[in-house]
Amino acid sequence: MKRILKRYICSLMVLPAVLATQSCTKNFDTLNIDPNASTTPTPALIFTKAQYDGTANMANLLLGTMQYTTSYNDVAGFGSKYILAQAQASAGVFSTAYTNEINELVEVLKAVGDAPDKVNLKAEARIWRVYCFSRLTDLYGDIPYSQAAQGYNQSIYKPAYDAQKDIYADLLKELDQAAQSLDAAKATFGSADLIYGGNTAKWKKFAYSLMLRCAMRMTKVDIAQAQTWATKAIAGGVIMDDADIAKVAYVGAGQNININPLALNLWNSDYIAVNGSSNIEGGKYQDVFINYLKANKDPRLGVVSIVYNGGNADTTSAIQKGMPATFNAKPADFVTYSEPNPKTVLLFASPRLVYTAAESYFLLAEASLRGWYSASSAQSLYENGVTAALRQWSIIAGSAGTISTAQINSYMNAHAFNNSGTTEQKLEQIYTQFWVGLFPDAQETFANYRRTGYPALTPNNYPGNATGGKIFRRMLYPISEQNLNPESYNAAVARQGPDEFLTRMWWDKQ
Missing domain, CATH: 1.25.40.390 (Serine Threonine Protein Phosphatase 5, Tetratricopeptide repeat)
Structure with missing residues (x-):
């Protein structure tokens, strides 16, 4: 054993010298340059x-x-x-x-x-x-x-x-x-x-x-600078036409970077089973959102939401049902709750909307109420915002997201601007439509909710x-x-x- 250890130690002493000899070559500079890297960035x-x-x-x-x-x-x-x-x-x-x-x-x-x-x-x-x-x-x-x-x-x-x-x-x-x-x-x-x-x-x-x-x-912290x-x-000149919407397009295939990131995240984390029951993370639409869409006969309901009915994705409004946020275990009727539509919200090749005409119109409607914008009335700006938000689903999902002109007109007639209301009531109407109209950009609606208080959401006092x-x-x-x-x-x-x-x-x- 002593002889074996002695040979092993000697070999360790020799190894660095051997490695040093092998690494010192006349091509040192060339061998230590990554041929796939660039020293000059390409902006x-x-x-x-x-x-x-x-x-x-x-x-x-x-x-x-x-x-x-x-x-x-x-x-x-x-x-x-x-x-x-x-x-x-x-x-x-x-x-x-x-x-x-x-x-x-x-x-x-x-x-x-x-x-x-x-x-x-x-x-x-x-x-x-x-x-x-x-x-x-x-x-x-x-x-x-x-x-x-x-x-x-x-x-x-x-x-x-x-x-x-x-x-x-x-x-x-x-x-x-x-x-x-x-x-x-x-x-x-x-x-x-x-x-x-x-x-x-x-x-x-x-x-x-x-x-x-x-x-x-x-507006709540420095009104003078806000107005300026x-x-x-x-x-x-802000974005007011669909052609000017800021969006990133995705091809929907190949590497993950080529797929709409929200759709990919939701798909992999929850909806990949495509059966409404084996959702990995137990996700569904919340009852607050679905109840709002149903109560207001919102044509977006059939665009964004499905229920798996007999194994098929069903967009029928009557069967859409949101899940309460109070559940702490999988309910027996889990499959009957609504979830994102694979043809629209979960569409891999859909563009990610960064800034929309709808957002501009809603913000301009508030600016009009404040007297900062006189080119259009708050009513017409609100109406333009609602219709733009309904139209943009065709930009996201093509025919699967298209809401007809008749549907848009019907919805608009049922949600006419409250001209006789107080300024606060008008703001509530504008920013409740902002909430439903900017979905699924929850980050922007979260910021606007904290600023305006709308929509009037009830917090979840979960244990x-x-x-x-x-x-x-x-x-x-x-x-x-x-x-x-x-x-x-x-x-x-x-x-x-x-x-x-x-x-x-x-x-x-x-």
Whole structure:
């Protein structure tokens, strides 16, 4: 045994020398270069990826919070039940954003720089960066912004959190400058731009539409600035036609990146069995959403919802039924509850709508009520918003989503604008239609719900919830921030308030 050990130890002593001899070759530089890597970034390719990532990074749990969906499974049902044990499920968007779309956009902007011939590339990257950051701050409040994703470039590994008030001021400034710098005579990202194919006129409308969204977000915290920026956005020109809707198209096959991310997530997490019974996470539509659609004879019911009847997907309105968010076990009649339609909501090849004409019209209706927009009445803007929201399902799903003109007119007649109501009653009508009209963009309806209080949802006081039976106001930061970036995290908490679900961010005031 001693002789064996002696030989083994000697061989270990010799091995490094042998390896060193073998590794030292005259082709050292060539052998240590990855032939598939580039030392020069290609902005167009990175921008494409940033668009995919920014569109895919959604807080899908908010579908439950906005009472569109629910689950009898406590883990999957966090969004509709606010289970304390699943609180960190809310941190996912934060963690994903900085390693993907935020980091990618920093690299795009660094690569294009201030070159005069790349002014459109810079502008479009700035506008998309505003979209990504605005969605992020609207979920968490104060977040890393001015120092974000600068570890590689500036060795900032513990970025400070910016106050949301300051973030919003810079987002609006970025949109203003980017929109004005767009130049139709200069180069664009072309086909690498998944949203508009480089069309600068449409990018300008998108920029001013995001400006309108951000401006209206500030109505309860800084009404003067809200009016200033909303007026500027309206003057610049916002999205009001279906042809200008900001959307990312998907081919629906091949790698996952080519599939509508919401459809793919819902499909894989719940509905892949296609039988209404073997739903992996126990998900169904929530009764609040389905009851609303049925009570209002909404033609979207048969577009978005099905019940598996004898193994077949049935869109008949009479049999649609939403599941309560109070269930903690699979009900015996689980198969009889409604779930997303595979031909529309779960369609892999459907586009992901980023900003719609319907949203613009609803926000403009409020602006009209406030006296900030005089070109159209609140009534006509409301009507345009409702009809645009009904039409857009044909954009999402083609013939399977098409709602006829007769159906649209019938629905509109039954939901005429309440001209004789108070301003508050009018706002409730506008933003209840906003809630049903922007589905399935739960993240935007969540933000608007916190600002306006509409629709008037009843919270779910489920046993073991983290909020005392209240709908939460923000998401929680990742635990990793407490461990890896404690100084910045603690400074943000000291300024904004406890890292808790009910802490209100800057624009979310009573």
